[in-house]
Amino acid sequence: MIRYIAKRLLLMIPIIIVTSFIIYMIFSFAPGDIVTSMKVNSKEKVEMRHKYHLDEPKVIQYFRWLKGAVKGDLGESYKLNQPVKKVINKYIWNSFYLQFISFILSVLIAIPIGVISATRKHSIIDSGFTILSLIGVSVPTFFLGLILIKIFAADLNVFPVEGMTTTGETLHGMNKILDIFYHMALPCIVLTFVNAATLIRYVRSSMLEVIKQDYMMTARAKGLKEKIIIYRHALKNAMIPLVTIFGMSIANLFTGAIITEEVFSWPGIGKLSLDAVFQRDYPLLMGINMIIVVLTFLGNLVADVLYAVVDPRIKYK
Template sequence: MSSLFEIAKRIVYALSLVLAVIVFNFLLIHMAPGDPAEVIAGEMGGTTEEIVASIRQSYGLDQPLLTQLWLYLKQVAGGDLGYSYYFNRPVTDLILQRLPATLLLVISALLLAIIIGTALGVVSARRPRGFLSHFVTVLALVGFSAPVFWTGIMLLLLFASYLSFFPVGGMYSMTLEGGFGVKALDVLHHLVLPMATLSIIYVAQYSRLARASTLDVLGADYIRTARAKGLSEAVVVYKHALRNAVLPVVTIAGLQFSQLLSGAVLVETVFNWPGLGRLAFESILRRDYPTILGILFFSAFVVVIANLLTDLAYRLIDPRIKAGASS
């Protein structure tokens, strides 16, 4: 019974959070400078007062702000995210069209950062004063200090423009012919630089976090007991210590999923990656309110789900949490 109550409480908190995000984003965007009616009229080639007023009336922009908010909340509650001013398509269709590209980029970058960062942190913790430990420290400083768009531009100039190892931008080659395997390899070829750009800063953070966590775990009593039993150092570190040392990395990775999505906006813009980040950038430039709000709503929903999955993964990794919750 207590478990069901806990689940219900989490769902209520999640729905309240999503509602607050929707209201805040709506008010913030509509108070920002710029008029979408004037942008649309300018794209049509005429910006007279009559045309602008007609466009405002067509999209309901002439109504009071609170009325627009109420109508939008009812619309979202019915599963409708609206109709794009610029693309002339339902926002839901636009998001679903761009979603696979963003998920491929974000999930691959997150997995790469967790694997490499954890590996570097654990290995460096075995020799805290060794060369690798100092290398991880320097890597963390460089990774934290370098803006993601600057890193992307540097990688683009070096590996795409100068060395020509990777494509300059896009997700696939337009003129490529072949089967599924050929096209999949082409997508992976285009993915390398954006994935590396997005994951570098998190590799630095997770390596430092995993190093500190591993050092703390290696000083625990059960680790000393395992060593006293004559177990090899590799078994002690990678079988007994790693499972507990990776817990903070998993937690932070789940909580930082929203940062990955926001970072994807810059990365997708630099590499012309056709995902939600690129769509958000284009929509902001054109004052496409429904598309911007739809992307922000979807991002908030994904972050809430990611946090719940992180909590579930935390419980699976550490059985003591499950036991503590049931007692």
């Protein structure tokens, strides 16, 4: 297993480099740059392009960036005038808190609903949960977010419209934590609903596949209670394919939800990346995208390793 992990990590290096080159070229050939949007004269624009090395060939620019990235330097944000690494570190944890809580809630909701839906296939309950999951998968997150803002923020004034903390108030300790949770409520509901809708479908499908197996009939023939059969035997085996999904969710925990964060003005990595697009802050965009790439590869690796742990039949060499 250790050799397999080491091999996968080594294979990631050239893949990440190639991916970074492709992403860098896409940004480089995009129309306009940070200097174009500046309200300065032609001479100053030339000086600014030289300052940011934008007058160099694209390939040279990329290798300059790569040289710094290898040393842990992702460059400096054009708009914020701060190291990219510092900016990302400031925002990425805001996304993590929101995504982590949403993920935990969605798992706690999806597993029991998926099990109930599978064990009562084609019943009214199953149909109801299926319709809800289809709505969660189909409805755009921004639309759902705007509905919640209209009802609970604008009309009922129960929750705040935007932000992570109350503007103009300096809170500390538990009061600050409660204030963050208060602002987190609506975006968390949106993400939980959407994530749970997807997981419900996976759990239901996996449970239906397991229930058909011969060992389930054997368990019933032995006189075991239905609850024990479902939750101790069926669910345990049904969760094995879901390990891959949980592993892939690692990247999502840190990379944020762009649309949801923008709708609720949540200061996370998703909103930061969208702002960077509009501001043509390409060093910041490169840093964010490369973190997403690395976390995605690591998530895949974790999923494969976990799959081998929960299923002894899987052997990696």
